[in-house]
Amino acid sequence: xxxxxxxxxxxxxxxxxxxxxxxxxxxxxxxxxxxxxxxxxxxxxxxxxxxxxxxxxxxxxxxxxxxxxxxxxxxxxxxxxxxxxxxxxxxxxxxxxxxxxxxxxxxxxxxxxxxxxxxxxxxxxxxxxxxxxxxxxxxxxxxxxxxxxxxxxxxxxxxxxxxxxxxxxxxxxxxxxxxxxxxxxxxxxxxxxxxxxxxxxxxxxxxxxxxxxxxxxxxxxxxxxxxxxxxxxxxxxxxxxxxxxxxxxxxxxxxxxxxxxxxxxxxxxxxxxxxxxxxxxxxxxxxxxxxxxxxxxxxxxxxxxxxxxxxxxxxxxxxxxxxxxxxxxxxxxxxxxxxxxxxxxxxxxxxxxxxxxxxxxxxxxxxxxxxxxxxxxxxxxxxxxxxxxx
Amino acid sequence: xxxxxxxxxxxxxxxxxxxxxxxxxxxxxxxxxxxxxxxxxxxxxxxxxxxxxxxxxxxxxxxxxxxxxxxxxxxxxxxxxxxxxxxxxxxxxxxxxxxxxxxxxxxxxxxxxxxxxxxxxxxxxxxxxxxxxxxxxxxxxxxxxxxxxxxxxxxxxxxxxxxxxxxxxxxxxxxxxxxxxxxxxxxxxxxxxxxxxxxxxxxxxxxxxxxxxxxxxxxxxxxxxxxxxxxxxxxxxxxxxxxxxxxxxxxxxxxxxxxxxxxxxxxxxxxxxxxxxxxxxxxxxxxxxxxxxxxxxxxxxxxxxxxxxxxxxxxxxxxxxxxxxxxxxxxxxxxxxxxxxxxxxxxxxxxxxxxxxxxxxxxxxxxxxxxxxxxxxxxxxxxxxxxxxx
Numbered sequence: 001x002x003x004x005x006x007x008x009x010x011x012x013x014x015x016x017x018x019x020x021x022x023x024x025x026x027x028x029x030x031x032x033x034x035x036x037x038x039x040x041x042x043x044x045x046x047x048x049x050x051x052x053x054x055x056x057x058x059x060x061x062x063x064x065x066x067x068x069x070x071x072x073x074x075x076x077x078x079x080x081x082x083x084x085x086x087x088x089x090x091x092x093x094x095x096x097x098x099x100x101x102x103x104x105x106x107x108x109x110x111x112x113x114x115x116x117x118x119x120x121x122x123x124x125x126x127x128x129x130x131x132x133x134x135x136x137x138x139x140x141x142x143x144x145x146x147x148x149x150x151x152x153x154x155x156x157x158x159x160x161x162x163x164x165x166x167x168x169x170x171x172x173x174x175x176x177x178x179x180x181x182x183x184x185x186x187x188x189x190x191x192x193x194x195x196x197x198x199x200x201x202x203x204x205x206x207x208x209x210x211x212x213x214x215x216x217x218x219x220x221x222x223x224x225x226x227x228x229x230x231x232x233x234x235x236x237x238x239x240x241x242x243x244x245x246x247x248x249x250x251x252x253x254x255x256x257x258x259x260x261x262x263x264x265x266x267x268x269x270x271x272x273x274x275x276x277x278x279x280x281x282x283x284x285x286x287x288x289x290x291x292x293x294x295x296x297x298x299x300x301x302x303x304x305x306x307x308x309x310x311x312x313x314x315x316x317x318x319x320x321x322x323x324x325x326x327x328x329x330x331x332x333x334x335x336x337x338x339x340x341x342x343x344x345x346x347x348x349x350x351x352x353x354x355x356x357x358x359x360x361x362x363x364x365x366x367x368x369x370x371x372x373x374x375x376x377x378x379x380x381x382x383x384x385x386x387x388x389x390x
Numbered sequence: 391x392x393x394x395x396x397x398x399x400x401x402x403x404x405x406x407x408x409x410x411x412x413x414x415x416x417x418x419x420x421x422x423x424x425x426x427x428x429x430x431x432x433x434x435x436x437x438x439x440x441x442x443x444x445x446x447x448x449x450x451x452x453x454x455x456x457x458x459x460x461x462x463x464x465x466x467x468x469x470x471x472x473x474x475x476x477x478x479x480x481x482x483x484x485x486x487x488x489x490x491x492x493x494x495x496x497x498x499x500x501x502x503x504x505x506x507x508x509x510x511x512x513x514x515x516x517x518x519x520x521x522x523x524x525x526x527x528x529x530x531x532x533x534x535x536x537x538x539x540x541x542x543x544x545x546x547x548x549x550x551x552x553x554x555x556x557x558x559x560x561x562x563x564x565x566x567x568x569x570x571x572x573x574x575x576x577x578x579x580x581x582x583x584x585x586x587x588x589x590x591x592x593x594x595x596x597x598x599x600x601x602x603x604x605x606x607x608x609x610x611x612x613x614x615x616x617x618x619x620x621x622x623x624x625x626x627x628x629x630x631x632x633x634x635x636x637x638x639x640x641x642x643x644x645x646x647x648x649x650x651x652x653x654x655x656x657x658x659x660x661x662x663x664x665x666x667x668x669x670x671x672x673x674x675x676x677x678x679x680x681x682x683x684x685x686x687x688x689x690x691x692x693x694x695x696x697x698x699x700x701x702x703x704x705x706x707x708x709x710x711x712x713x714x715x716x717x718x719x720x721x722x723x724x725x726x727x728x729x730x731x732x733x734x735x736x737x738x739x740x741x742x743x744x745x746x747x748x749x750x751x752x753x754x755x756x757x758x759x760x761x762x763x764x765x766x767x768x769x770x771x772x773x774x775x776x777x778x779x780x
Contacts, residue, residue: 010452021488021489022486022487022488023486024486025486026486027486028452052488053488053491054452054453055452056448057448057452058447058448058449058451058452059448059449059494061448062400062418062444062445062447062448063444096412096413096414096415096416096417097412098411098412098442098443098658099411099608099635099636099637099658100493100635100636100637100658100659100660101443101492101493101494101496101636101658101660101687102491102492102493102637103490103491103492103493103494103495103496103660104449104491104493104494104495105493105494106491106493218489245489245490245663246489246490246491247489247490247492247661247663247664247666247667248663249667249670249671250670268488268489268490268491269490270490270491270493271637273635273637273638274637276637277637277639277667277671280639280640280671281639281667281670281671297491
């Protein structure tokens with residue numbers, strides 16, 4: 001394989017919604033196209049940033065795209081087998097990068113690396129899930145065959161125009177009726193009373209509390225907030241997500257000890273080294289808790305596999321992994337590796353729903369056999385690539 | 391105070407040297423100029439990236455400079471006292487940034503924030519050290535009055551043209567003769583035998599092992615390298631720096647338990663949250679170990695003060711803080727806050743030596759009274775700002 005060209009475009013995702021931590025008005029993302037040439041022809045690999053951490057145009061142009069374009073064919077292939085090698089690509093991208101400091105560049109490398117995976121899968125004539133299954137194996141612990149994954153819907157943001165519980169209930173009901181397994185809403189950005197109303201409205205719409213998860217976006221970090229967390233625990237929800245700041249391992253350990261409800265966290269851990277500390281010090285429980293590391297924000301699939309291997313070596317299962325964000329790359333990783341489930345946004349947009357050729361029914365997504373990650377089959381995402389692909 | 395304009399220029403620092411981890415051939419840095427207007431007139435604040443993590447032009451232009459320029463005068467001042475407020479500036483820069491992921495943006499904010507400190511100090515007619523003393527107090531635990539700081543020289547890189555111990559010994563001797571307290575060299579990038587020769591040559595030149603520190607740049611991370619570390623421990627050097635990867639707290643804890651020699655680390659911890667975990671889990675010893683967090687890489691002085699407060703609250707002293715890198719901002723922070731010592735590069739260049747108006751003698755730097763951080767008085771650094779200041 002040879003890298004022919006790389007393009008990046010920073011696009012605006014602005015929307016008048018918010019979570020407990022930030023507003024999304026000025027949010028951006030990077031759309032990346034990597035053109036490769038193989039003996040089978042030329043292929044375009046598409047990558048798109050995950051949400052919440054802005055685009056990475058500057059870093060990509062300053063460091064990572066030049067390194068990729070400067071790489072020789074030898075740099076990209078295994079010296080023994082001669083096979084194209086994603087670990088070698090990773091080494092090219094991370095050349096002369098110091099250890100530690102895992103933020104921003106982890107997203108730049110992540111979006112570029114997943115674009116190359118898309119091109120690689122296309123060059124092999126495989127959907128990414130099948131390529132991942134071939135290269136790393138699928139775990140049947142998720143209870144589904146390769147090519148399928150559990151899937152849930154994530155929404156329930158706060159709106160600048162004011163929140164109302166009945167709109168939230170409608171959103172939850174629509175998602176569950178569509179075939180998603182459970183629904184997740186944002187909490188921590190309103191009063192405790194208002195959040196309680198939001199949660200109760202969605203639980204009523206879902207019919208059972210296990211079908212509702214809540215995302216606190218770190219709102220319970222302060223020790224004086226922990227009492228409110230105990231009240232949430234009594235509701236027996238699916239999970240409570242990111243109760244404390246991502247690096248507050250001690251706080252997470254306290255919360256893990258105090259709660260019966262599953263905790264989901266990890267979306268802001270951007271490297272295997274950080275994830276390892278999360279498991280070492282956060283008190284998380286392999287029998288229930290959920291690891292949400294998002295590989296598009298975290299140096300790509302090569303680093304994600306390191307995280308999975310590290311976790312599996314210490315008593316965790318791939319079922320515990322439910323990646324953050326709702327991008328097509330995660331959909332394929334879930335279906336190809338046998339992860340716990342796939343998150344997808346409840347609203348239309350780049351992180352909403354799944355590609356048109358993916359079937360959703362009874363809480364299960366059946367991913368198509370079309371080569372690549374399927375960005376081409378998701379019009380609301382593909383529009384960001386207008387004019388970038390011949 | 392009003393922000394009038396902000397400029398950034400990404401400059402090349404390329405040099406044919408290396409440490410145990412990376413080559414510096416393609417290294418860049420950001421030169422930043424912030425022009426402010428106060429009742430006393432207009433002032434230019436200068437900032438310059440710290441070394442080893444590249445420039446931050448993309449991030450600065452994409453997010454942080456626009457936020458700063460969009461801030462109203464109210465955003466920059468304390469609502470009660472009406473005084474200009476760096477904490478408010480910090481809030482402006484970090485608006486809509488998620489928790490966690492402390493890399494890259496921490497350097498973008500750091501270089502911009504220190505440029506504003508430079509402008510602020512100039513607008514007050516004070517050297518930065520005196521402004522810091524006024525705002526946060528100076529600790530006399532370092533044994534020196536405000537305006538002075540201990541100072542050591544850092545060099546001993548590997549050279550592409552081959553290393554030789556006699557050149558290293560000359561470098562160490564020159565630095566110690568100039569008046570620096572001790573000399574630090576790189577290790578871990580050559581064979582154990584070669585590194586041993588390098589260390590012994592410098593110890594012989596210095597006359598005593600306490601005047602030589604070594605920087606391993608994470609070379610002893612693998613458990614099988616720990617035996618070599620035990621041999622180093624027997625040499626009674628000043629300190630052993632960054633023996634393991636910055637996020638490998640468990641490995642650091644093992645090393646801390648095993649070594650008598652002081653450990654210096656923290657240059658790759660870019661936020662108070664990471665530094666807190668370093669102290670909680672790394673097994674470091676407040677009676678001897680050195681914390682090297684570098685505030686130009688770590689969201690600036692505002693965040694650095696949070697780190698110092700956090701450490702002081704848990705039994706550490708400002709003497710334990712010896713910031714990484716050798717920039718003028720660190721020189722002033724050491725002299726103004728009463729930190730352990732200032733690091734400065736042994737070779738000419740942006741991180742070599744100190745501003746021309748700083749006196750070095752008997753291991754002590756006496757910083758001048760000229761307003762600001764003194765970049766204007768360091769020609770080998772100022773040249774990167776050519777044409778950026780009227």
